[in-house]
Amino acid sequence: MKDTIKMTIALVLFAAVACAGLAVVYDSTSKTIAERNQKDTEDALKGLFPNGDDFLKIEAQLPAADGKVAISDSYEVKQDGQVSGIAVTATSAGFQSDITALVGVDNSGTITGVKILQISDTPGLGANAAKDSYYVNKAEKITFYGQFAGMKAWGNIAVKKDGGDVDAITASTITSRAVSLIVKTAAQAGAEWLVVNGGAN
Numbered sequence: 001m002k003d004t005i006k007m008t009i010a011l012v013l014f015a016a017v018a019c020a021g022l023a024v025v026y027d028s029t030s031k032t033i034a035e036r037n038q039k040d041t042e043d044a045l046k047g048l049f050p051n052g053d054d055f056l057k058i059e060a061q062l063p064a065a066d067g068k069v070a071i072s073d074s075y076e077v078k079q080d081g082q083v084s085g086i087a088v089t090a091t092s093a094g095f096q097s098d099i100t101a102l103v104g105v106d107n108s109g110t111i112t113g114v115k116i117l118q119i120s121d122t123p124g125l126g127a128n129a130a131k132d133s134y135y136v137n138k139a140e141k142i143t144f145y146g147q148f149a150g151m152k153a154w155g156n157i158a159v160k161k162d163g164g165d166v167d168a169i170t171a172s173t174i175t176s177r178a179v180s181l182i183v184k185t186a187a188q189a190g191a192e193w194l195v196v197n198g199g200a201n
Contacts (some may be wrong), residue, residue: 003150006022012112020188021077030139032092036060037077039071041102042055044087044102044115044117045075045077045087045102045104046104047115048087048103048104048112048113048114048115049077049079049084049085049087049104049112051079051084052077052078052079052084052085053078053079053080054077054078054079055075055076055077055078055087056075056076056078057073057076058073058074058075058076058086058193061074062074062088062189062190062192062193063189064090064185064186065185065188066181066184066185066188068092068093068181069090069091069181069182069185069186070090070091070092070094071088071089071090071185071186071189072089072090073088073089073092074086074087074088074089074189074190074193075087075088076197077104077163080183082105083107083194083197084107085104085105085106085107085112085190085194086104086190086193086194087102087104087105087190088102088103088105088187088189089101089102089103089117089186090103090182090185090186090189091118091182092140092178092182092185093173093178093182094119094120094121094126094174094175094178094179095121095122095126095172095174095178096120096121096122096126096159097119097120097121098118099116099118099119099121099129099175099178099179099182100116100117100118100119100182101114101115101116101117101145101179101182102114102115102117102185103148103182103183103186103187103190104138104190105153105186105190105191105194107194109152109153109154109187109191109194110150110151110152110153111148111149111150111151111153111183111187112149112154113145113146113148113149114145114146114148114149114179114183115145116129116130116145116179119175121172122172125169125170125171125175126169126172126175127146127173127176128144128169128170128172128181129145129169129175129176130145131143134169136167136168136169137167142177144167144169144176145169145179147164147166148183150197151165151187153187153188153190153191154188154191157180157183157184157187158177158180158184159173159176159177159180161173162177164180166180
């Protein structure tokens with residue numbers, strides 16, 4: 001009986017110490033991850049809007065016109081105190097898992113660029129959507145995600161197989177369609193927000 005009580009007390013103490021240790025590790029790790037994610041977001045925003053000097057998170061969630069796409073964070077971009085664009089984060093299902101991208105739109109409704117934030121599709125195929133070494137136009141060194149820059153939010157943002165203007169990744173039509181849908185939905189939501197909030201010209 002005494003041995004059982006001792007063993008129970010020892011197990012309880014061990015569990016308490018283990019839980020405390022895990023809590024400390026989780027706390028320090030979560031802070032590091034949060035800081036890293038914040039830095040990645042800031043770098044991505046600056047990449048889409050090199051001349052932007054202020055990025056303000058929009059509290060209200062923008063509506064997505066397509067139910068297959070979920071819009072999360074959005075950022076109002078300012079330059080010299082004036083609204084110059086918006087960056088919209090959106091997610092949709094890819095070939096193997098969800099794909100998340102940050103899409104920039106300026107006041108003219110033109111896409112300033114796209115940054116793939118998360119993708120887990122097949123390496124060498126769908127994963128090429130985020131690679132800066134995979135070109136859909138080798139002569140001009142245009143990447144898959146890079147081809148969206150300069151397109152209009154209300155333009156023909158779909159893969160060419162579907163009658164659009166987007167060059168698909170070789171043997172990865174599903175991923176190409178998913179990214180195109182994300183970009184189109186995010187860009188249109190952003191363009192509409194700019195019109196309503198006085199950014200569009």
